[in-house]
Amino acid sequence: MIVEIWSDIACPWCYIGKARFEKGLAGFAHRGQVEVIHRSFELDPHRAKGDTASVVDMLASKYGRTREQAQSMEEHVASNARSEGLNYRTEGRDHGSTFDIHRLLHLAKERGRQDELLNLAYRANFAEQRSVYDPEVQVAIAVEAGLDESEVRAVLADGARYASEVRADEQEASDLGASGVPFFVFDRRYGVSGGQPVELFTQALEQAWQGREADAAVKAPAVDAAVCGPDGACEVPQR
Secondary structure, three states, X not given: OEEEEEEOOOOHHHHHHHHHHHHHHHOOOOHHHOEEEEEEOOOOOOOOXXXXXXXXXXXXXXXXXXXXXXXXXXXXXXXHHHHOOOOOOOOOOEEOOOHHHHHHHHHHHHOOOHHHXXXXXXXXXXXXXXXXXXXXXXXXXXXXXXXOHHHHHHHHHOOOOXXXXXXXXXXXXXXXXXXXXXXXXXXXXXXEEOOOOHHHHHHHHHHHHHOOOOOOOOEOOOOOOOOEOOOOOEOXXXX
């Protein structure tokens, strides 16, 4: 069974949702027969390379809030992350274009190191004092993930490398009706949107497994969960 996950490393609910999905997968009886593929989705696809801003300032501007209110939003997300055992720093993080990171993730997929690079990118962005938008940080985490440094630098130097793969993923997300991330698709039969509870991911895995012989279209359960949208903003649930 194949599970595809559309996400962006700038998205805190993708960071949290990945952890919850993996916990759900760990409790799934057929987990050894599940292949996970990570697909690209940019929250801020029109942002120019090198154009970064403080996450708190971005949230304040996007939602029309004060910096104090935006900081409180970050603290709320952080509490969700920490409840899953994830480190999350609420100050000093920045926001920028993730296009190059997605291109490197496609390189990592070809080399069998995609999940390793994604985990390191999330950790750098949310837990460490490193800007994942800095090309040298991108090189460092890619090498840490097991990629060849010269190949990584060659990809970063050539903006066309893996660009079509990133765009194809994003078009496919649109075709499937994904308006935010994380977005999980189970065997092209069931879709789950948002950072859902662990139990829902286990249920979705079981449903998809049982319905593998059925000819069902992708559909998402009518369950609300936090997502990050294509305008770069992330919903903060009030419950």
